[in-house]
Amino acid sequence: MSHTTIDVLTAGDVLARLAQLRSRQPVNYYAFYSSQLGGIVTDPALMVLPFDDHMVHRGHGIFDTAGLIDGKLYDLEAHLDRFLLSAERSKLTVSPPRAEMRDIILKTTAASGRRDGSIRYWLSSGPGSLELSPAAGAEPGFFVMVFAGLAYPERWLTQGVKVMTTTYPIKAPIYAITKATNYLPNVLMQMQAKEAGFDNGVFIDEDGNVGESSNMNVAFVTKHDTLVHPKFDHILAGCTSLRLLELAKGLKSSGLIKSVEVRDITAAEARASREMLLMGSSVKVASIVQWDDRAIGDGKPGPVAKALLTLLDEDMRTGDRLIDVPY
Numbered sequence: 001m002s003h004t005t006i007d008v009l010t011a012g013d014v015l016a017r018l019a020q021l022r023s024r025q026p027v028n029y030y031a032f033y034s035s036q037l038g039g040i041v042t043d044p045a046l047m048v049l050p051f052d053d054h055m056v057h058r059g060h061g062i063f064d065t066a067g068l069i070d071g072k073l074y075d076l077e078a079h080l081d082r083f084l085l086s087a088e089r090s091k092l093t094v095s096p097p098r099a100e101m102r103d104i105i106l107k108t109t110a111a112s113g114r115r116d117g118s119i120r121y122w123l124s125s126g127p128g129s130l131e132l133s134p135a136a137g138a139e140p141g142f143f144v145m146v147f148a149g150l151a152y153p154e155r156w157l158t159q160g161v162k163v164m165t166t167t168y169p170i171k172a173p174i175y176a177i178t179k180a181t182n183y184l185p186n187v188l189m190q191m192q193a194k195e196a197g198f199d200n201g202v203f204i205d206e207d208g209n210v211g212e213s214s215n216m217n218v219a220f221v222t223k224h225d226t227l228v229h230p231k232f233d234h235i236l237a238g239c240t241s242l243r244l245l246e247l248a249k250g251l252k253s254s255g256l257i258k259s260v261e262v263r264d265i266t267a268a269e270a271r272a273s274r275e276m277l278l279m280g281s282s283v284k285v286a287s288i289v290q291w292d293d294r295a296i297g298d299g300k301p302g303p304v305a306k307a308l309l310t311l312l313d314e315d316m317r318t319g320d321r322l323i324d325v326p327y
């Protein structure tokens, strides 16, 4: 037996060590609401939840993320719709009600003082046991985090993104359409791609149809100038994709695309595309210029990706899907 002593900690020790942990690993978290604490904290050391919450040890929780742009939340209602759908599919008790959730999200954002970043929120099954089913009398947890948002290298925009087909199986549809805190396949896919020198991975389903990337959707511009997006029955319905599919109709008059289709697309058809797009709340729109060992189109970021990014940026700044944060 080793002679190293392990301290038995007081509550004061724990607070001090949580602060030390954050000083070793500084994070960009600006405000956190916890229904379990019944309030908001702004010190990242205090952004904690009980270990026996089933979201931690069984992955019985869901989440969603909305963008904060220039003091306004973008497309929050679409993200809340998906959040509540995920809750239903995960048999999680929705508490508090939607209107209160929206209010808490806005007030937590206001407490952060931030005008740009991301807001992520979770619903958990709650603490009370180490079993699988929720503990008797477990109170669901609702948490909101205001943070800097995910960052991607500038070259993703200037030079484009390289993706690889992952060897990890795509999630079964019922799990893929639910935004639960079970991202193991997505994590492994991204790690595998990075280890192989790519930026990210792509799931292909058992029928050979294109799925999605780790935390983003993919779409294609075919040789016939059709914008094709995979169906949403086996992948997450990205709020960004859904919005872009609407906005893309505005590109028809410019001649950049002729039509927009949501349908199955095989990897073989997809590889012959003129453009391949990566779309999501964090990345917005980026061009994929290489897929496995082959270039997409001419191997350079394409015009449809650029035009869609401009439309999305406009929508995020001046569109009708913005909610003012009550600072």
Ligand SMILES: Cc1ncc(COP(=O)(O)O)c(C=O)c1O
Pocket: 186, 212, 213, 214, 215, 216, 217, 236, 237, 238, 239, 240, 241, 279, 280, 281, 282
């Ligand atoms: C697996 C997966 N697919 C797609 C997306 C894109 O969704 P959104 O556009 O709502 O960010 C996300 C991100 O939420 C995701 O996690």
